[in-house]
Amino acid sequence: MTAPGTMTAKPPLALSAASFVSTFDRFAVTPMLVLIAAGLGAPLAATVSVASGYFLAYGVSQAAWGVLSDRYGRIRIMRLTLLGAAAAGVVSALAPELTSLIVARIAAGACFGAIIPTSLTYVGDTVAQQQRQQALSRLVGLMAIGTALATALSGALADLVHWRAVFVLPALLAVPCSFALRGLPEPKLPEVTSLRTHVTAVLRNRWALVVFGLAFVEGGVLLGTMTFLASALQHHGVEATAAGLATAGYGIGVWAFSALLRLVSQRWPVWLLIVVGGAQMCAGYVIVTAHVDITTVVISTLLLGGGWSFMHSSLQTWATSVAPTARGTAVSMFASALFGGSAASAAVGGLLVEDGQYPLLFGATAAVGAVLTTVAALARHRYRP
Template sequence: MTIVPSARRASGQILIVLLGLLSMLGPFSNDTVLPNFPHIESHFGIGDVRMQQTLTLYFAPFAVMMLLHGTLSDAFGRRRIIVLGMAAYSAAAFVCATAQSFETLLLGRFLQGLSAGAGIVVGRAIVRDLYAGDAAQRALALLMIIFGIAPGVAPIIGGWIGHLFGWRAVFTFLTLLSAALCLLAFVCLPETLPPSRRTALSFGSIAKGFVQALRSARFVLLVCAFGFNFAGFFIYIVSAPVFGYRILGIEQTEFVWIFGPAIAGMIVGSYVSGQIAGRVNASGTVFIGYAFMAAAALFNVGYHVGHPAALPVSVLPIFVYTLGLGISMPSITVLVLDMMPERRGLASSMIGFAQSGFSAVLAGAVSHQVYENALTLALCSLVMGLLGFACWLGFLARLALRLRRARA
C-alpha cells in the first residue's frame, strides 16, 4: 500500500487492524445484546415493542454524534477523539450493566450511542489521511473485513455470555472491552492530522462545512446511497430477535444462522473490493456490488412469496446482499471522502450519520411493522436497495452533467 509522505510514521496494516478493532465497538453495542432481548424483557416486565426503545435510544444519539465525531477530530486531532470516545463508552456500558430499572438501562443505551461511533468515523478519516488512490480503497477494504467480523461474532459471544452468566454480564463485557480499546488507542494510535492541517472549531466553521456538504447534490446522493445500501441489510439486524426466535425458530445460542452469512458476505465482498482495486474503476466496482445486492433482494422476495421461511434458504440472501455491500462500500467511501479533502472528518461523519440515521428510523419506526413476516422483511430490504441504487444513478447523472459543463 502507498502511504502519503506526510504520515510515514504510521504502521501500515497493523494500524488498519487497530482501527478495525476500534470500529467494531458500534456493532458489538447491539449485536451482543440482541440475543438477550427476551431475558431483559422478562427481567423488567416489558414487551418487545418497548424493548425496541433500547435500539432507538441508542441509534438516535449515535446518528447525531456521527456528525460531531469527525468534525471534532478535524479540530482537535484524530487520536484524542478516539481515546475520549472509548473512555466515555466504557462508563456508559457500566451504567447499563448496573441498571436497576428499565429507564436507567435506556439512559445507559443513550450514553452508549453518544460515544460508540468515534472509532469508525475517525478511523475512516485516518485511513484517508494516510492512503491515496487505489491504496485507500485497499485499506478501507481491509478495514471493512475487520469491521465485518463484528456482526458475525458479536451475537454468538453475547448469546453465550447471556446464556452462561445473564444479560448484565454482556454489558460488563462491553465495559471491559471498551476500556481495553481505550488503553490500546492511548498507547498505540498515532496522530495523523498535524496541527497545521486542523480547522478552527467554531459554530461558523462547523456550519460552513455542513452547508458546503449539503449544497452539493452529488455529495448528498452518494452519502444517501451508502445509507440506503446498508439499511437493506440492517433491517435484519434490528429485527433479529423476532426474525430469529419467531420466524426461524432458532435458540439463543444459534444466532450464527443470521449473523454468520452476514459476516461471511461482508468479508468476502471487502476482500474482492481490495483485490480489484486498480483493475476496475470505482464506478465499475460499485455496479458489481449492486448486481449482487439486486440478485439477493429479488431472490429473497421471490422465494418468500410462495414459501414459508426456512433454513438455510431464508438466510442465503443475507450472504449475497452483504457480499455486494462489501464490494461497493469501500469505493463509495473513498468517493465521499475525496469530495471534501480538507474536511475528511466531516465527510466521514456524514457517511456515519446517514448509516446510523437510517438505522434509527428502521429500529424505531419500521422494524416492528415488518419483522413478523419473512416476506415483508424481504420487501423492506429490496426497497432500501432500490433507493440506494436510485441515489447512485442520481450521483452519476449529476457527475456527468458537471463534466459536460466543464468541457463546454
C-alpha cells in the same frame, strides 16, 4: 505528525482493535431483543428502542465527533470516547428496567459512535488515494470479524449466562484499546478557524449532500432491517443461540467479500462495485421475504455482507474524498446519515414485527434497495472531483 500517504494499506493494530470493539458492541444486541423483552417484561416493539436508540445516538453524535476530531485530533477523541463507552457499558449491564437500559445504550452508542468514522478519517489522512480503498476494505474486513463474533457470541452468552453479560464484554475491551491508541501519531489536522465555517463548507458541497443522502437510505435498507433477521427466526421458534449463529453469516460475508473486493477494486469502476453490492443486498432480502428459516437467513446474511463490502465501502471511500479540506467532518456526517437511517428503519420495523409482518418488512426493504442501487450507481458514474 503523520503526513498524508505515509501509512501502508494495512491499518495499525490498535486502530483495528478499537474498530473491532466498536463494531462488536453495535451488533451484539441483534439476537438479544426477544430475551431482553422477556427479561424486563416489556413488549418487543418498545424493546426495539434499545437498538434504535443506540443506532440514532451512534449516528447523530458522529457529526460532532468529526468536527471535534478536526479540531482536537483523531487519536485524542477516540481514546476519550472509548473510556466513556466502557462506563456506559457497565451501566447497561446494571440497568434495572427498560427505560434506564435505553438511556445507557444511547450513551454507549454516542461514545462508540466516534470510533469508526474517526478510524476511517485517520486512514484517509494517512494513506494515499490510490491505496485508500484497499486500506479501508482491510479495516472493514476486521470489523466484519467483530460483527460475526458479536452476533454469534451474544446469543450464546445471553442463553447460557445472561443478556447483561453481553454488555460487559465490550466495556472491558474498550479500556485497553484506549491505552493502546497512545502509540499512534496524530496526523496533520486541517485548519479550523471557525467551526461554523468548517461545517458550512461541507453542507454547501453538492456531492457531499448526495453521498449523505445515499448513506441515509443505505443505513435503513441494510443495518436497520437486518436487525430483525434474528428476531424473525425467534418468531419461528429458533433459540437465541442458533439465531445469533445464523446471523453471524453477515460478518463472514463482509470478511470474504472484502477480500474479493481488494482483488477487483483496482480494475472495476466504482459504479460497477456499487451495482454488484446492491444486487447482493436486494437478493438477500428477497430470499427471506419468500421464507424464513436458518438456511435462508444464513444465505441472506452472507449476501448482505457482500452488499456492505461492495456498496458501502464504495460510498465510504467516496465520503473520504468528497470534501478533503474537512475530511473528518464529512466522514462523520456520512456516518451520522448512515446510522440515522438505520435508527429510522429499526423504529418503523419494530411496529411491523410486533405483528409478525416480517415478509412485508423484508419485501419493502428489497424494493427500496433496488432504487438505492440505481441512484447510487448513476450518481457515482456522473461524479467528477
